[in-house]
Structures are given as structure tokens and as C-alpha cells.
Amino acid sequence: MTDQNPRVQLLLTGNEIMSGDTVDSNSAMIAQRLAALAIGVYRKVTVGDDVPLLQQELTQMTHNADLVIVNGGLGPTVDDLTAEVLAAVAGVPTVEHPQAVAHLQHWCGKRNLALNAANMKQAMLPEGCEVVDNPVGSAVGFALTVNGCRVICTPGVPSELAPMMDLIVAQLAAAQDAPVERDILRLQTFGLGESSAQQMIADHISDWPAEVDLGFRAGAPQMEIKLMVDRAADLPARQWCREQLETLFGDHIIGEGGCQLAERVLALLRQRGQTLTTAESCTGGLIASMLTRIAGSSDGFHAGFVTYANEIKHAVLGVPNEVLASEGAVSEAVVRSMALGALERSGADYAIAVSGIAGPGGGSEDKPVGTVWLAWGSREDIRTRCLCWPVERTLFQTMIAAAGLDMIRRTLLGIDDEPRYFAQRGAGKGR
Amino acid sequence: MTDQNPRVQLLLTGNEIMSGDTVDSNSAMIAQRLAALAIGVYRKVTVGDDVPLLQQELTQMTHNADLVIVNGGLGPTVDDLTAEVLAAVAGVPTVEHPQAVAHLQHWCGKRNLALNAANMKQAMLPEGCEVVDNPVGSAVGFALTVNGCRVICTPGVPSELAPMMDLIVAQLAAAQDAPVERDILRLQTFGLGESSAQQMIADHISDWPAEVDLGFRAGAPQMEIKLMVDRAADLPARQWCREQLETLFGDHIIGEGGCQLAERVLALLRQRGQTLTTAESCTGGLIASMLTRIAGSSDGFHAGFVTYANEIKHAVLGVPNEVLASEGAVSEAVVRSMALGALERSGADYAIAVSGIAGPGGGSEDKPVGTVWLAWGSREDIRTRCLCWPVERTLFQTMIAAAGLDMIRRTLLGIDDEPRYFAQRGAGKGR
Incomplete structure (x- = not known):
């Protein structure tokens, strides 16, 4: 590469992307990986599996870019056209590439598969190209310089693309005059x-x-x-x-990094050897699920209760029927009682309790859809808060589940300041 | 439109799409909506928020397509360039469009907002264009015929694009000579x-x-x-x-249609006026969460138990300590006891109970990661099964939660045949 960063374009191929049956996330992955070298992608074009269209796009790209990454079309079927297209653009034939044959033999051998004609198609590559290893799949990548532009062809399967991008990024980094490590x-x-x-x-x-x-x-x-x-x-x-x-x-x-709320809460609990329990009505198990998605969650999370119906809040968590009748299920007294009941039954150190109206039905003038009471804390110190977050049902559940985890995070860190969303979404203040 | 279907291209704009920070799902949505009219998209180009690049692409597209849908760049900020670009391509100025001003006034009025200069930028549209209503957001869409090609500009916010596509699809359908309703x-x-x-x-x-x-x-x-x-x-x-x-x-x-397993199970329960409860260990609340994501789930789902630790399986669901000690938590006897305990404590008609090893840790030679016992059914008839589904933790949780719901669906429908995944993933047969 020269002093300047290369002008980069992407060419994506696949009928399933054109039809909208598949959402393309590969181009985002490629762009993010190149961003680590401070290399930006300035244009991308997507077309179906069609030789004349692909050939026209690729030819034009080689005249306007220093680097083109082609994604897709490396497989063994008749729809996989990338090698043929690159050969035509470069004006060379496709030939059996010994390194690609060796890769296929090795790949099939490890799986006790016979090397068939369909697979062998994947070894027919543009004459003079360099092979880019595919550590995962049968189709190797390949690269060729055409019209002064480097063209690198990569597989459409995301799990194969990712490790191949490691190799490509390493090569690009090595070629940078002034190494940029973003x-x-x-x-x-x-x-x-x-x-x-x-x-x-x-x-x-x-x-x-x-x-x-x-x-x-x-x-x-x-x-x-x-x-x-x-x-x-x-x-x-x-x-x-x-x-x-x-x-x-x-x-x-x-x-x-990628730190998630549930991960942070579990790490804080692990440091102290403590545990958390959940008593969920409107979030319906989502807080428990967010916690248990994290590997090793069993250290800090032993028990959760989904108490959707009033009689279950009473029978399972011991919320008094009188309180349910007088205050309603979405009330400070009920979430407080849910939290205490969950603490008692689980033996946990901390609890989150949630009761609210996720909608679309169930709202009233007094308690519209989006109203929710949260309780959190330990036996000695249960805090409560009413919020109003009137958004679509599953987004409501996601935000409220996260708010519950956030309040435990704040408790564990000894943060007394109220979060900004209390002021923005606050509907009533608990003790 | 002529006899033939129009040749359609998409032009997508946005720095956040080029950088890979956002995965573009709008183009898939547009393609799927057009597919309903048997109209295919044959090419799409994505570039950043850059006037010369956008202008060049759009000019070229108007010469090669009958219909171009532009997505993104309609907002109020300086990065939003679509109106300016289309005007330049058409060789007309941008002018304040009365219909767009009226839309903005109405939109701000409903929200008690003052109409500011930034918003007013959204009313500056290419001279002679037609406005496409935005039922949701402040930015109207607009359409203009340039070089014999219809160019329709749409907002990048998916929740605004969807209702606007309804209008566009209806217009295209009305213009079809031989109406195709895919x-x-x-x-x-x-x-x-x-x-x-x-x-x-x-x-x-x-x-x-x-x-x-x-x-x-x-x-x-x-x-x-x-x-x-x-x-x-x-x-x-x-x-x-x-x-x-x-x-x-x-x-x-x-x-x-879009029917989900949890939706189907809830509908079957509703028909019979019956209820389901869950006792989850390795799925950690995910089954409950899948159920409660569905609006109206409270009819069929009142209570769920997340019993991650052995002592909680005993304390909350009454699983005998001797059974936990002798059989281990991942065993037929334990899931059967969990199911019965959940039925008793919730008063529900049916239960799903799950205990397994989600990984990545916790496996043994005898019970490797991916091993899971499922129990499902009613008090009178609890069935059990051991499966082995050794995939990444969250995928394992998703597939096992779905398998549990699927077994209840089969029970409610009186299906006695075993599903194919029992044979493929079966590790041991329960009663």
C-alpha cells in the first residue's frame, strides 16, 4: 500500500440478499474489521448471482478503487460465480489451483468425505491468483490484482468470513507504510x-x-x-x-468492551460471594433470562420467580391478598412485598421485583400502559420507584428488565445518585 | 408502468451503514415488500453521506432503471442530503413545499413542539416533486421522475419506512397493467x-x-x-x-404467517381455558420470557419458577434432596419432580420442566455440555426425555426452550408421534 489509505469498495453477491430473504451483515463485519486499520469503505454494490452484472460491476470497481473485497459466490453450486467472474474481468482462464485442491483434500479427509465433482469446482480459480486460506470451510478465498486494483474474494458464510478476515486484515496491516492500529x-x-x-x-x-x-x-x-x-x-x-x-x-x-448489565451485576456479586433473586410480573422472566444467558451465572443467581397472576403473587411470594385488593398489583406495596417474599424464599442477598402494565391492553387512566413499579435491594434496605415508559411491549420489557439490573448494579457499587431516567421517566417516588 | 415489471435499483445512504456500525435491514424490507408485487430489485448501491458520490450514483441509476428507491438522508441535520442530491440530479432548485410544511406543522402541533429551523429543512424539497406521506415521523418522503426514471426518497428510520412502503406498494400496485398480487x-x-x-x-x-x-x-x-x-x-x-x-x-x-411457538401454545391453552407453568434450570427463565413476550399471555401463563441451584429446586419446588444427591440435577427423576412441584404450587394444568448443562463449563464424560432432561405434561401424565444439543450456550437455551414449548403444543394437540429431533438429538428415552 502507498502512504495513503487505499480506496476500498465492496461487491456483494447473492440472490437471497437481493430478495431480502437474508439481511446482509457481512459487509458491516468487513467494514468494522477494516476500520481497525483506519481503512474506510466508501462504496458497496450488491447484485444477484448473474455473470454479466457481476462482471460489469467488478470491472468498473477495479478502475475506481485500490482494493475490492468481493463477498459470496464461492460455494460448490452452479449459482457460485465469483471465480468465473474475476477470471473474465482479468482476462485469464480458470485453472485447477494445486493449493486449493490440497485444501479440499485435507478438508474432505478430516470429515471422511469423498472429494466429489461439485467440491472440485471450488479449486477452479483464476489463473495467477493467490489463495487465501479458509480455516473453517471447504471454499478457499483468492486474490488477484486487476487494473492495478487488488481484488480479494471471500466466502458468504459469516462463520467462514470472520476467520478469513483475520488473515486479510493481518496482510493489509503488514503492507501499511506507517502502521496504523486503530x-x-x-x-x-x-x-x-x-x-x-x-x-x-x-x-x-x-x-x-x-x-x-x-x-x-x-x-x-x-x-x-x-x-x-x-x-x-x-x-x-x-x-x-x-x-x-x-x-x-x-x-x-x-x-x-461488550460488557452487558447482567454480566456486570454478576461480576459484582461474585466479588462479594453474594446472590440475587428476581420476582417478575410484567417482565415475565426476562431479567432471569438476561442473567442466565451469561456463562457462570449460577454463582450469583440461584432462583427467580415469575408471578404473573395475583393469586401466584400471593401463593408463591406471600404478597397479602388484602394488599393486592386494596393497592392493585401495580403498586409500591406489592413490589415491596414481592421483593421480600423472593428474598425469604430464595435466601438471596438482593432482589429485584417488577410489576407493571406492558400493554397493549390492561391500562387505565390512573395507571396507563407503560406504568411500572420497581423494587430492589436487600432485606434491610428495599428501595422502590414508579416509572412510566410507554413503548411497544417487548421494548418496554427490555428497558424495564435492564433498569432493574441497573438499580442492583448501583446498589452494589454504593451509588446514591439517581439515574437520569428516573427524572425523565419518573412517575412517582418510592422510599 | 409498462407491461413489463420495472427495473428497480436501491440507493442507500448513511455513514453509519458504511462504517458497519449499523447493519442495513431496510433494503431487505423494501425488497420483500416489492416482491409482493412480483417486482424484483436487481442492484443496490450504498454510499456514505457525501453529495458528489450520491449525485454520481443517482444520475447513473436514473439512466439504467425505471424505478429507484432512495433510503436515508431525510432528517433535519446537515448530514441529511437526499433532497439536495435529487434536486441536483434533476437540475431543479429545492423549494419550500407547502404540503411538507403543513405536515411538519401538524406533527409539531401534536407534540407541543415549536417548529424550528432544523425541522423546516425537511420541507425544502426538489421543485416539482410529489410528497409521500410519513404517517409516523416528521420527514415526508418525495418522488420525482428524472430521465424517465421514477425516484422515490424514503426515510432511514425503519419504523417510518415500513408505513411509507405501504403507501408506495399500493401506488405501484395500482399502476400495474396486469395486476400481479404475489x-x-x-x-x-x-x-x-x-x-x-x-x-x-x-x-x-x-x-x-x-x-x-x-x-x-x-x-x-x-x-x-x-x-x-x-x-x-x-x-x-x-x-x-x-x-x-x-x-x-x-x-x-x-x-x-409469523406464528411463534409460544403464541400457538397460548392460543391452544386459551381455547381450553387452561394454563401452563414452567420450572426452568438451564433455560433460566427463557421459556417464561418467550410466553410473556406475547400480548395477552396472562390468560394462559400465571406462574414460572427459575430454579437454578439445587437447594432452590428443593426449597421452591419440593424436589427431594435424596433424589438430587443420588441422581444429580440433570436427571429424569429431578425434572419429573420439578414439573410436579410447579404444577402443585401454581395450580396450572400443564408444566414444562428443564434441567441441563448449557455450558461452556459444567459438563462431564457422563453428562457432556448440551445434555438436557425435559419433562412436560399434566399431573396425570408427565412425559420425559433426554436430549443432547451441544451448541453455543444461548443457542442451546433458545432451542431447548422451544423444544419444551413444542412438546406442550404436541400434548395439547394430542400428537403422539415423536418429533424428528428426538431421533436426531435423542440421548435417552423417558417414559
Whole structure:
């Protein structure tokens, strides 16, 4: 590669992508992997499995880019056209490639399969190309320089693409004159919106250093803040930015990398040798499920209760029938009693209890859809709060389950400040 | 439109799509909606928010397509360039469009917001364009014919795109000379793989009619089979195909449309006025969560128990300590006892109980990761089965939770035949 970063285009092929039957996530994966080298993709084109169309696109791309990554069409069937297309664009025949044959023999041998004609098609590659190893599947990748543009062809199966991208990224990195190792710090937050976070940064951090790229990825329930630098020399500036964000967003930052709320809560519990239990009505087992999705969750989570009906809140958790009758299932007294009942029955140190109206039915003027009471804490100190989060049912369940986990995280960390979403979504204050 | 279907291209814009931070699912949605009119998309191009690039792509597209749908770039910020780009391609200025202003006034009025300058940018549209209503958001869509090609610009927010596509599809349908109403029948299945389903059809249905398109969409936990026809006259042929598939796959078909297992189980329970309870160890609340995600689940699901630790299986569900000690938590005796305990404590008519090793840790030679005991049924008739499904933790939880729901579905329907996955994944037979 030259001093400058290469101009990169992607060519994606597949009838299933054109029809919309498959959502393409490969191009996002490729872009993210190249971003680690500070290499951006500026254009991508998707067409079906059609030789003239593919040939036209690829020819044009080789004249306008330094690097083209082609994805898909490497398989053994008649729809897999990539080798044929690249050969035509380069004006060379396809030939049996010894390294690809060896790969196929090895691949079939390990699986006790006979090497058949369909497989052998995968060894017919453009003359003069270099093979890119496929550590997982039968189809090797291949690369050829055409019209001064490097074309690298990769498999469409995501689990095969990922390890091949490791090899491609390593090669690209080795070819960089001034090695760029983009370093991305990801901070996971809960309870911050993307636009309000952006506004807060603009309002409070006027001297943001230009060498630190700031990015956001909004998700449900978490939002990720990315801080990116391209040179090790910029790491101190990034550290400064991180400290500014910690001051600004403080306890809304859950952790680094891909850290999930449930993971963070379980790690905090593990440090102390303590456990958590759940008493869920409107979230219906989602909090328990978020916890048990994490490997090793059995250290900190032993028992959860899904008490959807009133008589179950009474029979299983001991919520008094009088309280249910007088206060209603969505009330402070009921979530408090649910939390205490779950603590008693499970022997856990902490509990989350939730009762609310997920909708679309079940709302009233007094307690509209989206109203929810949360209780959290230990036997000695149960806190409660009413929120109103009127969104679609499953998003409501996701956000409320996360809010419950967040309150336990705050409790375990001794954070007394209220999260921002209490003010935004607050409908009533508990004790 | 002419006799022939239009040649359609998509132009997608957004830096967040180019960087891979966002996976584009809008183009799949657009393609699927057009497929209902038997209109295919043959090419799509994605570029970042960059005027010269967008202008170049769009100009070229107008010369090569009859219809171009542009997605993204309609918002109020400086990155939103679509109106400016289309105006430049058409060689017209952008002007304040009265219908767009009225839409913005109405939209802001309903929300008690002042109409600010940023919003007003969304009313500056290419001169002469037609407005496409946005029933949800502030940004209207707009359409203009350039170089004989119809260009329709749509919002990037998926929840705004979907209702706008309803309007666009209706307009396109009205313009078709020979109205094609592609009719897609979706059958939801559980326990069938895509390749084995394809093989079974090839082996057993030799005279498949050419006018009925067959498609598959593999997912976890369900797989969808699609049967598509383009003319009402082909509906009898499709009905014949459906009957063949019902004979072939029988009780592996859960239902039509988007029907989910939990939905089907709840509907069957509702018909009978009966209820289900869950006793989950390795699935950790996921079955309860799948049920309560469905609106109205409270009719059929009142109580669930997440009993992750042995002492909780004993304390909460009454599983005898001797049985836990002698048989181990992952055993037929324990899941049977869990099911009975959950039935007794909840008063439900049916129960699902699950205990297994989700991994990655916790396996042994005798009971490797992926081993799971399932129990299901009513007080009078509890069935059990051991399966071995050694896949990644969350996929294991998803498939096992679905298998539990599937066994209750089979019980409620009086299906005695064993599902295919019992033979494939079976590790031991219960009573």
C-alpha cells in the first residue's frame, strides 16, 4: 500500500440478499474489521448471482478503487460465480489451483468425505491468483490484482468470513507504510440517549481533541460510546477524553468492551460471594433470562420467580391478598412485598421485583400502559420507584428488565445518585 | 408502468451503514415488500453521506432503471442530503413545499413542539416533486421522475419506512397493467433443518408445480417455508403443495404467517381455558420470557419458577434432596419432580420442566455440555426425555426452550408421534 489509505469498495453477491430473504451483515463485519486499520469503505454494490452484472460491476470497481473485497459466490453450486467472474474481468482462464485442491483434500479427509465433482469446482480459480486460506470451510478465498486494483474474494458464510478476515486484515496491516492500529475503546452505558449524550458533550467539553474520534451506537437497552485513535501517541488524549466522559456521565457507564448489565451485576456479586433473586410480573422472566444467558451465572443467581397472576403473587411470594385488593398489583406495596417474599424464599442477598402494565391492553387512566413499579435491594434496605415508559411491549420489557439490573448494579457499587431516567421517566417516588 | 415489471435499483445512504456500525435491514424490507408485487430489485448501491458520490450514483441509476428507491438522508441535520442530491440530479432548485410544511406543522402541533429551523429543512424539497406521506415521523418522503426514471426518497428510520412502503406498494400496485398480487403463504416449522426439508421434498414430491415458488428461511428456533404464486389462478396448485407438505412434515408445522411457538401454545391453552407453568434450570427463565413476550399471555401463563441451584429446586419446588444427591440435577427423576412441584404450587394444568448443562463449563464424560432432561405434561401424565444439543450456550437455551414449548403444543394437540429431533438429538428415552 502507498502512504495513503487505499480506496476500498465492496461487491456483494447473492440472490437471497437481493430478495431480502437474508439481511446482509457481512459487509458491516468487513467494514468494522477494516476500520481497525483506519481503512474506510466508501462504496458497496450488491447484485444477484448473474455473470454479466457481476462482471460489469467488478470491472468498473477495479478502475475506481485500490482494493475490492468481493463477498459470496464461492460455494460448490452452479449459482457460485465469483471465480468465473474475476477470471473474465482479468482476462485469464480458470485453472485447477494445486493449493486449493490440497485444501479440499485435507478438508474432505478430516470429515471422511469423498472429494466429489461439485467440491472440485471450488479449486477452479483464476489463473495467477493467490489463495487465501479458509480455516473453517471447504471454499478457499483468492486474490488477484486487476487494473492495478487488488481484488480479494471471500466466502458468504459469516462463520467462514470472520476467520478469513483475520488473515486479510493481518496482510493489509503488514503492507501499511506507517502502521496504523486503530484503537477503539468502547464504553457501555445505560439510561442515556444518543442525542442527549451528544448534546451534553457539546455543552460541557469544549476542547475535545481532534485526534480522538467519538462515535455512538444506540441499542436497546444499552448505548455504546466509542473513542477511537489511530496512533499510540494519541492514547493520552483519549485517556483525557475518557476521564471527561466519566465526570459527565459518571455512574451511567456500566463498563468497557461488550460488557452487558447482567454480566456486570454478576461480576459484582461474585466479588462479594453474594446472590440475587428476581420476582417478575410484567417482565415475565426476562431479567432471569438476561442473567442466565451469561456463562457462570449460577454463582450469583440461584432462583427467580415469575408471578404473573395475583393469586401466584400471593401463593408463591406471600404478597397479602388484602394488599393486592386494596393497592392493585401495580403498586409500591406489592413490589415491596414481592421483593421480600423472593428474598425469604430464595435466601438471596438482593432482589429485584417488577410489576407493571406492558400493554397493549390492561391500562387505565390512573395507571396507563407503560406504568411500572420497581423494587430492589436487600432485606434491610428495599428501595422502590414508579416509572412510566410507554413503548411497544417487548421494548418496554427490555428497558424495564435492564433498569432493574441497573438499580442492583448501583446498589452494589454504593451509588446514591439517581439515574437520569428516573427524572425523565419518573412517575412517582418510592422510599 | 409498462407491461413489463420495472427495473428497480436501491440507493442507500448513511455513514453509519458504511462504517458497519449499523447493519442495513431496510433494503431487505423494501425488497420483500416489492416482491409482493412480483417486482424484483436487481442492484443496490450504498454510499456514505457525501453529495458528489450520491449525485454520481443517482444520475447513473436514473439512466439504467425505471424505478429507484432512495433510503436515508431525510432528517433535519446537515448530514441529511437526499433532497439536495435529487434536486441536483434533476437540475431543479429545492423549494419550500407547502404540503411538507403543513405536515411538519401538524406533527409539531401534536407534540407541543415549536417548529424550528432544523425541522423546516425537511420541507425544502426538489421543485416539482410529489410528497409521500410519513404517517409516523416528521420527514415526508418525495418522488420525482428524472430521465424517465421514477425516484422515490424514503426515510432511514425503519419504523417510518415500513408505513411509507405501504403507501408506495399500493401506488405501484395500482399502476400495474396486469395486476400481479404475489401471494406468499408462510408455514412456520420447528425441528426441521433447511437442508433436510429440501431433501425430503426432492425425495417425496417429484411433481412439484413450476408455478409455485418454494423458499426457506432458516432461523432459531423456527424455520419458515414459503410458498409463492403470482396469480390467483395458481392458488389451487399452491393448496396442493401445502397438502403435500402437511403430509410430509405433518406435526412439525406450527402454524401460518409469523406464528411463534409460544403464541400457538397460548392460543391452544386459551381455547381450553387452561394454563401452563414452567420450572426452568438451564433455560433460566427463557421459556417464561418467550410466553410473556406475547400480548395477552396472562390468560394462559400465571406462574414460572427459575430454579437454578439445587437447594432452590428443593426449597421452591419440593424436589427431594435424596433424589438430587443420588441422581444429580440433570436427571429424569429431578425434572419429573420439578414439573410436579410447579404444577402443585401454581395450580396450572400443564408444566414444562428443564434441567441441563448449557455450558461452556459444567459438563462431564457422563453428562457432556448440551445434555438436557425435559419433562412436560399434566399431573396425570408427565412425559420425559433426554436430549443432547451441544451448541453455543444461548443457542442451546433458545432451542431447548422451544423444544419444551413444542412438546406442550404436541400434548395439547394430542400428537403422539415423536418429533424428528428426538431421533436426531435423542440421548435417552423417558417414559
